[in-house]
Amino acid sequence: MQTPTYAPAYLAAGLRLPTNGLDYTILGIYFAVVLGIGFAARRSVKTSLDFFLSGRSLPAWITGLAFISANLAATEILGMAANSAQYGAYTVHWYWIGAIPAMVFLGLVMMPFYYGSKVRSVPEFLLLRFDRAAHLLSSILFAFAAILISGVNLYALAIVVEALLGWPQWVAIVVAGCFVLAYITLGGLSSAIYNEVLQFFVILAALIPLVVLSLKKAGGWDGLTHKLTATHGANFTTAWGGTGIGHANPLGANWLTIVLGLGFVLSFGYWTTNFAEVQRALSAKNLSAAQRTPLIAAYPKIFIVFLVMIPGLVAAALVPKIGTSASGLQYNDAIPYLMQELLPNGVLGIAVTGLLAAFMAGMAANVSSFNTVFTTDIWAKYVVTHREDAYYVRFGRLITAIGVLASIGTAFLASSFSNIMSYLQTLFSFFNVPMFVVFIVGMFWKRASMRSGFWGLLAGTTAAMVNYFVIYKHGIIHIPTDQGANFVSAIAGFVAGGVVMVAVSLFTRPKPAEELQGLVYGTRSPGMAEPPAPGDEAWYRRPALLGWGSVVIAALCYIPFSF
Secondary structure, three states: OOOOOOOOOOOOHHHOOOOOHHHHHHHHHHHHHHHHHHHHHHOOOOOHHHHHHHHHOEOHHHHHHHHHHHHOOHHHHHHHHHHHHHHHHHHHHHHHOOOHHHHHHHHHHHHHHHHHOOOOOHHHHHHHHOOHHHHHHHHHHHHHHHHHHHHHHHHHHHHHHHHHHOOOHHHHHHHHHHHHHHHHHHHHHHHHHHHHHHHHHHHHHHHHHHHHHHHHHOOHHHHHHHHHHHHHOHHHHOOOOOOOOOOOOOOOOOHHHHHHHHHHHHHHHHHHHOHHHHHHHHOEOOHHHHHHHHHHHHHHHHHHHHHHHHHHHHHHHHOOOOOOOOOOOOHHHHHHHHHHHHOOOOHHHHHHHHHHHHHHHHHHHHHHHHHHHHHHHHHHHHHOOOOOHHHHHHHHHHHHHHHHHHHHHHHHHHHHOOOHHHHHHHHHHHHHHHHHHHHHHHHHOOOOEHHHHHHHHHHHHHHHHHHHHHHHOOOOOOOOOHHHHHHHHHHHHHHHHHHHHHHHHHHOOEOOHHHHOOOOOOOOOOOOOOOOOOOOOOHHHOHHHHHHHHHHHHHHHHHHHOO
């Protein structure tokens, strides 16, 4: 079993940025705008539906940009740059096979079930399809995972701000937590979504100059690939090189585990059941807009990989021993190191603001989804039931504050991972994959019984954890890297959950057919709107055309990296 060679709980102390008054002015303006959006959104919050789902009133382009921004957290930026510095061009798999197909599946296949059933959360769909046991277990698991992932964002923000700006960690945690708490408590999901749209453009403004200057520093793409081939081998700059079964490669995974573990199980588990993402689509104004939300997001997702991968590759080229004690830098230092080396003041302020925006977007997405699930799926259904609507709005604001405090408490659990993306993928394999198998079996198999949902979810979560903590960590089966272990854990959780669901369904009664309308593929709920006839809408309003277009573009992007 391979263990990290260097895994401190902080960024390198020598990465202090030469910030000045101009940089802090840009940062201050951004925070003022964020709070202004929160106060503006507060006026539209009158009911719990307004607070938790923006009244289902937002246009597709707003929810689409918020969908991708919620994913484009700093853990994504720092984590995928770290991934590239450690594993090379294999990072493209997390985007072109590990995101786009699943986003298209969510838009074309699953959103009609989510939106048409009028559920307010992903776990609530399991209540309709299975029973209260499956619903309660999925709600608890999701709430726990949301706080853990929110804590990753908060911890990453603290260590970055301490290293780059010199702020103590506790100051960075309190400041960021208070801002996220303020604008979500004020304006609910609408405030989070409109801020995520702003944050999307701020993040791009931060990353694009860094990529251009990084490539120039490395001698262009040809100079970069030449240096990496010399220091890391030819496979480091290809997507599929060395991925034959039994072959060695930097990622420690073969094509089968990449396609099944990442491309199917992990990616579909994340994109189709992670409520932090799905919540943005559920806030859309109609079914067509809800379907187009992940499809609109898929197009920038295709190209964002270059904005996070290239800085990681450049860092690996400029610091060949990055990630080891010999360099003094860990993989998570890739982007902060390049910011320090390449960006002038002003641009540096935008870059720092972009990083903070990314942290806040990721944290806000998880906190807003946590308060919705905890309030509507746990508190309102099992603790305090049948209260007036205003009570649940007040409680939603209270649980938002508790969620932020809990995120602070879980922030330091990520400290043992030199590559925070490995930590996130571990969480996804534990929590998202088992939920996905329950959804997919329940949506496509009418015979799946009510009790099978609970036992499938429990078996999948248990199998993934056993594989990671027992089989991998104790070296029972040799898996070269953490990421490779995550792929195997995801496959184990998916198979175990599916097998248990089938076995339980064969010995228990299925749900009555009349209760499955609109919940199983091939059925329609009475209130679900008829889809528009072909040709009745403009091309950019046709979900199928948008979805398949993104898949084709992603497939074409693989060609230059395949050899």
